[in-house]
Amino acid sequence: MSSPVIIAALAAGLAGFSPPADKMPSVVIRVAGDCSAAAAQVVAETGGELLSAQPTSDGKCVVTVLIPGNGGRPKKVTVKVPM
Structure with a gap:
């Protein structure tokens, strides 16, 4: 299930708005x-x-x-x- 915060950040980026980096959630990706x-x-x-x-x-x-x-x-x- 996708995180609502990630979806909102993606939608904002597609709309031309990108929040400051310090306001973005940290994401941990396991490899x-x-x-x-x-x-x-x-x-x-x-x-x-x-x-x-x-x-x-x-x-x-x-x-x-x-x-x-x-x-x-x-x-x-x-x-x-x-x-």
């Missing part, structure tokens, strides 16, 4: 980190095949790999590791 190193580590440690790697809001990565079985179905393993 997802890169899980490639964490995924590579899990793949190397397990000998599995990477299925997915997703960053979490607490600075970790959820990595899912398929580990080959002995002629049977591979085992799906999901681990949470630091980024």
